[in-house]
Amino acid sequence: MGFSFLNHTADVGIRVWAESLEALFEESAYALFSLITNLEKVTPKETLFIALEGKDYEELLVSWLNELLYHHEVKNMLFSYFKVLELGSSFLRAEIKGEVFSSEKHEILTPVKAVTYHNLEIRKTGKGYEVEIILDI
Amino acid sequence: MSKIKLKKIDDYRWLIPKEGKMRTEGLIYASEKMLEEIEEDQSILQVKNVATMPGIVGRALAMPDIHWGYGFPIGGVAAFDEEEGVISPGGVGYDINCGVRLLRSNLTRKDIEGKLEDLVDALFRNVPSGVGSHRKDLKLDKTQEKKVLLKGAQWAVEQGFGKWEDLNHIEEGGCIKGADPDLVSEKALERGRAQLGTLGSGNHFVEIGYVKEIFDEKLASALGLFKDQITITIHTGSRGLGHQICDDFIRIMNKAVEKYGIELPDRQLCCAPIKSPEGRDYFAAMACAANFAFANRQMITHWVRESFEEVLKASPRALGLELVYDVCHNIAKFEVHKVNGKEKRLCVHRKGATRAFPPGHPELPKDYQETGQPVLIPGDMGRYSYVLVGTQRAMEETFGSTCHGAGRVLSRHQAKKTAGGRSVAEELRKRGIYIRAASRATMIEEVPEAYKDVADVVEVVHNAGLSKKVAKLMPLGVIKG
Numbered sequence: 180m181g182f183s184f185l186n187h188t189a190d191v192g193i194r195v196w197a198e199s200l201e202a203l204f205e206e207s208a209y210a211l212f213s214l215i216t217n218l219e220k221v222t223p224k225e226t227l228f229i230a231l232e233g234k235d236y237e238e239l240l241v242s243w244l245n246e247l248l249y250h251h252e253v254k255n256m257l258f259s260y261f262k263v264l265e266l267g268s269s270f271l272r273a274e275i276k277g278e279v280f281s282s283e284k285h286e287i288l289t290p291v292k293a294v295t296y297h298n299l300e301i302r303k304t305g306k307g308y309e310v311e312i313i314l315d316i
Numbered sequence: 317m318s319k320i321k322l323k324k325i326d327d328y329r330w331l332i333p334k335e336g337k338m339r340t341e342g343l344i345y346a347s348e349k350m351l352e353e354i355e356e357d358q359s360i361l362q363v364k365n366v367a368t369m370p371g372i373v374g375r376a377l378a379m380p381d382i383h384w385g386y387g388f389p390i391g392g393v394a395a396f397d398e399e400e401g402v403i404s405p406g407g408v409g410y411d412i413n414c415g416v417r418l419l420r421s422n423l424t425r426k427d428i429e430g431k432l433e434d435l436v437d438a439l440f441r442n443v444p445s446g447v448g449s450h451r452k453d454l455k456l457d458k459t460q461e462k463k464v465l466l467k468g469a470q471w472a473v474e475q476g477f478g479k480w481e482d483l484n485h486i487e488e489g490g491c492i493k494g495a496d497p498d499l500v501s502e503k504a505l506e507r508g509r510a511q512l513g514t515l516g517s518g519n520h521f522v523e524i525g526y527v528k529e530i531f532d533e534k535l536a537s538a539l540g541l542f543k544d545q546i547t548i549t550i551h552t553g554s555r556g557l558g559h560q561i562c563d564d565f566i567r568i569m570n571k572a573v574e575k576y577g578i579e580l581p582d583r584q585l586c587c588a589p590i591k592s593p594e595g596r597d598y599f600a601a602m603a604c605a606a607n608f609a610f611a612n613r614q615m616i617t618h619w620v621r622e623s624f625e626e627v628l629k630a631s632p633r634a635l636g637l638e639l640v641y642d643v644c645h646n647i648a649k650f651e652v653h654k655v656n657g658k659e660k661r662l663c664v665h666r667k668g669a670t671r672a673f674p675p676g677h678p679e680l681p682k683d684y685q686e687t688g689q690p691v692l693i694p695g696d697m698g699r700y701s702y703v704l705v706g707t708q709r710a711m712e713e714t715f716g717s718t719c720h721g722a723g724r725v726l727s728r729h730q731a732k733k734t735a736g737g738r739s740v741a742e743e744l745r746k747r748g749i750y751i752r753a754a755s756r757a758t759m760i761e762e763v764p765e766a767y768k769d770v771a772d773v774v775e776v777v778h779n780a781g782l783s784k785k786v787a788k789l790m791p792l793g794v795i796k797g
Binding site: 190237241293 | 385448556761
């Protein structure tokens with residue numbers, strides 16, 4: 180399980196790999212928020228439950244990440260804990276934890292506008308799954 | 317990836333010949349030198365992809381500030397037939413009606429000597445910038461917000477933000493018709509409610525500058541610009557509301573693509589026939605986001621005026637902070653263009669491109685009938701910006717469009733590597749530019765060398781005849797998110 184950032188001129192790309200689809204979703208969320216802020220400083224003290232539907236795993240992945248951005252924005256929160264509770268090809272249930280942004284404690288590193296579907300494809304590899312996600316910054 | 321062969325038409329025009337599933341040719345406006353950089357990423361392939369979309373009219377176009385986007389390239393222009401064509405959220409982008417507004421003034425550099433820092437500090441205080449910040453005195457309920465989406469900058473003026481005359485100098489009068497707030501999701505409304513009247517983060521800014529150079533005296537004076545004059549540039553868009561609407565409709569369009577049997581090379585290009593329910597709904601929701609952005613820039617304009625009045629202790633009349641113009645650079649619009657000698661209504665997508673209508677165009681206000689539409693091209697935060705006007709040639713070749721900015725050359729990651737340890741604010745200060753940013757990290761990502769020199773981009777559109785240079789502005793003070 181892990182992630183790396185890709186060189187994309189205008190925006191940012193993340194390559195994520197994991198042993199299972201659940202872990203791939205969790206790691207993608209972790210990658211997204213570690214781009215936004217230093218996650219070591221985000222205490223997982225408030226919990227939110229997420230439920231989503233989608234037409235396939237790709238759509239669910241983008242919806243999941245955009246859902247996190249939505250909560251980040253409207254609740255002014257940062258998240259550092261992501262747990263997928265249930266994942267099917269058309270639905271996802273998850274638990275996330277984080278805290279309200281405080282300018283004294285946290286720094287916004289790269290604000291993200293949205294997660295895109297650009298060339299998005301979850302690939303099966305010998306060790307599990309991998310995906311490249313392009314973000315609109 | 318194999319290199320795509322381009323055919324040189326002249327020093328600024330490069331043709332992508334039709335092949336494979338392309339329905340039309342592609343055309344890139346660039347100098348030979350810029351083309352080398354453009355060829356390094358996938359942006360040319362993205363122009364080719366756009367050329368495969370149903371109902372595309374004329375060529376798939378790319379402006380000289382083209383760079384690798386998602387789906388459509390940034391700097392892309394594509395027009396679609398109203399009857400047979402498609403509309404695509406990816407052809408507009410997430411930041412719907414991200415745009416630029418320029419204010420002129422009665423002030424010269426001398427008038428603000430010794431006051432610049434106070435002015436920038438006042439702007440930083442009065443215009444909410446960065447994550448989570450908003451005006452404490454602004455509370456919006458859902459009914460009010462829907463009015464914003466319906467009326468755009470007109471709503472803002474009705475609430476006391478600015479003057480009716482301002483509306484004359486905004487693209488579409490600050491309100492795109494056909495907006496339907498009932499098609500906007502609860503989530504989008506919720507994101508918008510807290511973010512109306514905020515600058516946002518990333519590359520958005522308010523900049524105090526001055527007119528450094530005039531290229532055309534007659535045009536400049538018709539636009540109310542003169543040498544050493546203080547100007548203010550505002551760059552922001554529809555914030556989380558626009559991002560959410562784009563995301564909502566990409567999901568809808570992903571289904572529509574299957575429903576209407578549209579074949580696409582990239583999922584991010586997803587679209588629907590313009591006249592289908594999905595296509596119509598997207599346009600009506602997109603118009604809401606566009607109107608939100610117009611209102612946003614109008615409110616910020618009001619706070620800019622208040623900041624100047626407060627610091628310089630001068631009356632609005634003495635300051636003369638008037639709108640030169642306000643342009644969108646991420647938008648889809650219905651416009652009439654001549655195609656093979658016949659007038660046709662088209663849906664023109666501009667993603668990182670600016671409308672550049674010529675003199676005499678009926679959409680332009682009276683005072684710009686002779687000059688053509690003002691076009692505002694911001695550079696990066698340490699360099700100059702440009703004011704241009706639209707031309708007849710743009711009308712004939714690019715559906716009345718031109719470039720929108722500098723365009724990045726370094727990824728954000730590379731920018732961090734180059735500038736990570738430096739004090740960008742200190743460096744700019746030595747060059748006479750005072751900057752206040754909510755986040756040090758964004759400032760580093762936006763470091764000047766991360767961008768193409770906007771002068772090169774403007775030179776191409778000027779020499780290619782797509783717009784005409786009027787004036788060059790130099791930054792003095794900037795606030796950023």
